Amino acid sequence: MMPEKVTIADVARRASVSRQTVSNVLNSPGLVREETRERVRQAVEELGYRVNQAARRMRTGRSRLLAVRIEQTQDGMNVFDRFLHGLTESAAKAGYRVILYTADDDRSEIATFDDLLGAYEPDAFVLTSTHYGDVRTSWLAERELAFVTFGRPWGMPEGGAHPWVDVDGAAGTATATRHLLDAGHRLIGFIGWPEGSGVGDDRRSGWARALEDAGPLPRTKLEDAGVLERRTDGSAAEGEAAARELIAAGATALVCVSDSVALGALQAGPVPVIGFDDTPVAAAIGLTSLSQPLSDAAARCVRVLTRLLEDDSPDKPDHVLLEPSLVIRRTA
Amino acid sequence: MMPEKVTIADVARRASVSRQTVSNVLNSPGLVREETRERVRQAVEELGYRVNQAARRMRTGRSRLLAVRIEQTQDGMNVFDRFLHGLTESAAKAGYRVILYTADDDRSEIATFDDLLGAYEPDAFVLTSTHYGDVRTSWLAERELAFVTFGRPWGMPEGGAHPWVDVDGAAGTATATRHLLDAGHRLIGFIGWPEGSGVGDDRRSGWARALEDAGPLPRTKLEDAGVLERRTDGSAAEGEAAARELIAAGATALVCVSDSVALGALQAGPVPVIGFDDTPVAAAIGLTSLSQPLSDAAARCVRVLTRLLEDDSPDKPDHVLLEPSLVIRRTA
DNA sequence: TACCTCTATTTGAACGTTCAAACCATTAGA
DNA sequence: TCTAATGGTTTGAACGTTCAAATAGAGGTA
Known part of the structure; x- marks a missing residue:
């Protein structure tokens, strides 16, 4: 039948x-x-x-498809799959479907844009992992194609000219740092990524700001707070090494740029540690971590796009900044 | 422009x-x-x-789309995103794209089949998380729609009538168990899931078989190997409790049905532990675990489908069973 | 020469939808 | 009574592709 x-x-x-x-x-x-x-x-x-969407698309040029790149699972402790799930769900509610593609770098991603546009004409793209000098956004913007980025346009003149949705990493680490301050800690270390990554620098800045707001450090301990900071490649191994150094330097608690380095830091000793992203690892080992509101972010991405595609397009591109929340567990 | x-x-x-x-x-x-x-x-x-795929589809009825459900991230320690990445990549090579949908249960998934078929006419479906009494496969089969399942048709008469790709869980746990036997252990415990889950029972059987093959247990220790087994809901907490019981009962090493329970088991004491799925958690904490060849599995799914769609359809449905590999780390 | 076969290419129609324009009543205004 | 406007509905065409059938040309055979 x-x-x-x-x-x-x-x-x-x-x-x-x-x-x-x-x-x-x-x-x-x-x-x-x-x-x-x-x-x-x-x-x-x-x-x-x-x-029949194919027939509709022939006539209207609208496919009701949103194209998204599925990320490489690098160290695997990423958060993208939850975002993608939320995106699929929100898109479906708005009458759209998500179509996937892969790409190894910006250049090949742009080539894929071209491919997809020719073959499936997605109505819009959702870009993730924005970074300094992101050529994807300008390529799309030049052609007046609809897109949102999940992630701010790092390094662009204030705010950027295209719509984006992001999670306020600085607000997150600031909350985490204040949580530790409230518990009586003053010498709170930060384990980060190399300078130059937008996300990493942003997360670092929240920690720095919260410490600054708390007033000057006790003179007797350390004259320079800069010593309470280490940069790593993001691996657990380097996280552990960094944590040892910071503890030796007097740190009594640690804020980390990711759950991965936090996991390493935990091995360094019985010091309160807070991670970032609230990955499954954090839940499993009881690591206190900052949770990104991913399905909310995904829903906002869809809303931004539907506004762009269906309503009279707004004069100013939508910019949405969401707050992460601190999930308190055993480690802090 | x-x-x-x-x-x-x-x-x-x-x-x-x-x-x-x-x-x-x-x-x-x-x-x-x-x-x-x-x-x-x-x-x-x-x-x-x-x-232009829309125009082609109008004429031929072929969309070159494969529909896949994106899984709920339950405890988050799943493996689906890697499969999905592989699927997207292999599909692209074969000239197909992956379109996503969500569903809460079999019923709503079937409703979504209907929706998708009406609107986007995917050429085929890729089903995951097969289980006993899976009504999705019969729905699709009745309508002579193309699909593969990643996962065997549990509980169906030998082999099942539809094409599938799966990873041999029993072979995996058998390998793990032999690895522990080779290290001199005889009283090797198994921490599983409740009876009745196809995957869980399969993984358990490999452990049981390997122990049996190793000959009878030392009389002096325990007369019944059954005592070396515990069932859990799959959480780390229950994994830890189960591990304590098994160790108390004399177990000197543990094979676990998942990384999640393995993670719990590790807290129970310094006993060799082997997990299953080689999730990021395992990599991060140095847990020895069984790794599923996911991108290979995804590639095979695509091949099975292209054969079904493009070549003269095979008389017998393809059945592919792949072997997981043991990734040896600190814990065993 | 007439007829057939074979290869290479072209032509017309159709897939299912929506846009643009046409049509038809009905009501309102002069 | 005629014209104009309004609301509701229908008709024809078009989107870009491929199927099926038609055509043209070259070569072979009787």
Whole structure:
């Protein structure tokens, strides 16, 4: 029993109206008389009609597809899959579907844009992992294609010219640092990533700000807070080494740029440690961590795009900054 | 500068041939004279032509889309995102794209099948998380729709009637158990899931088999190996409790059904522990674990589907069983 | 010469939808 | 009574592709 295809013409026949009237009921119900509308709706229901997106797309140029790159699982402790799940769910609610692609670097990603646009004409792209000198955004912007980035346009003139959604990393680490300050700690170390990564620098800045706000450090201990900071490649191994150094230097608590380095830091000794991203690892080992509101972020991405695609496009691009929340567990 | 659309007619004009000839060069090159073929190929190149999938689909009914459900991140320590990445990559190589959907249970997933088929007509579905009494497969099979499952059809008459790809969990736990036997252990415990989950029972059986093959247990210790087994809900907490009991009962090493319970088991004492799935957690904490060949599995799924869709369909459905590999780290 | 076969290419139609324009009543205004 | 405007509906065409059938040309055979 192959599922027989139901077309708009079948519905029209059933409801004794023309194709166009059915189309209107679906797309501009206001144009159709109440009574007719109801009759058509019933016919749609009875026949289980669903609009054929391929045909619609031919006529309108709209595919109702959002293209997203699926990330390489580098060290695997990433957070992207939760974002993607949220995105798929929110998109579906708005009548869109998510189509995936892979790419190794910006250049090949741009080539894939071209490919996808030719073949599937996605209505918009959702970009992740924004970074300094991101050429993807300018490529898309030049062609006036719709997109949002999950992540701020690091290094762009204030705010950036395109819509984005992001999580305020600095606010997160500031909260974490204050949490430790409240517990009586003053010499709070930070284990970060190499300078130059937008996300890393942002997370670092929250820690620095919170410490500054807490007033000068006790003179007797250390004259320079800078010594309470270490940069790592993000691995647990370097996290552990960094933690040992910081503890030796007098740190009594640690804020980390990621759960991965936090996990390493935990091996260095019984010092309070706070991670970032609230990955499964954090939950499993009881690591206090900062949780990104990922499904919320995904929903906002979809909203930004639907506004862009459907409503009269806003004069100013949407910029959404969400706050992470501290999930307190055993380690701090 | 909007990207101007290039249609098959543009290419035809450029190469001074008809639309159909261009189409033939792309789809049945054998029909076209060498010289013409080359001329058309060049025109395609120069204009950057890409076939419009919507138009093609209208005519052929083929969308070149594979639909996959994106899993809920339950405890988060799953492995699905790596599979999905591999699937996207392999699909792209074969000229397909992956389209995502979500669903909470089998019923709603079937409803989504219907939706997707009406709107996007995916050429095939890739199902994951197969289980006893899986109604999704029969729904698809009844309608003669193409699909593969990543996971065997548990509880179906030998082998199942539809194509599948899976990883041999029993072989994995057997390898793990032998690894511990080789290290001199005899009283090796198993921490599993509740009976009735296909995957869980399968993984358990490998452990049981390997122990059996090693000959009877030392009489003096325990008369019944059954005592060396515990079932849990899969959480780290229950894993830890189970491990304590097993160690108290004399176990000197533990094989676990998942990294999650293995992580718990590690807290119970300094006993060799082997997990399953080689999740990021395992890598981060140095847990020896069984690694599923996920990108290979994904590639096989794509191959099974392309055979089904493009070649003369095989008389017997493809069944592929892959071996996991033991990744040896600190814990065993 | 007439007829057939084979290869290479072209032509017309169709897939299912929506846009744009046309049509038809009905009501309102002069 | 005629014209104009309004609301509701229908009709024809078009999106870009491929299928099926048609055509043209070259070669072979009787």
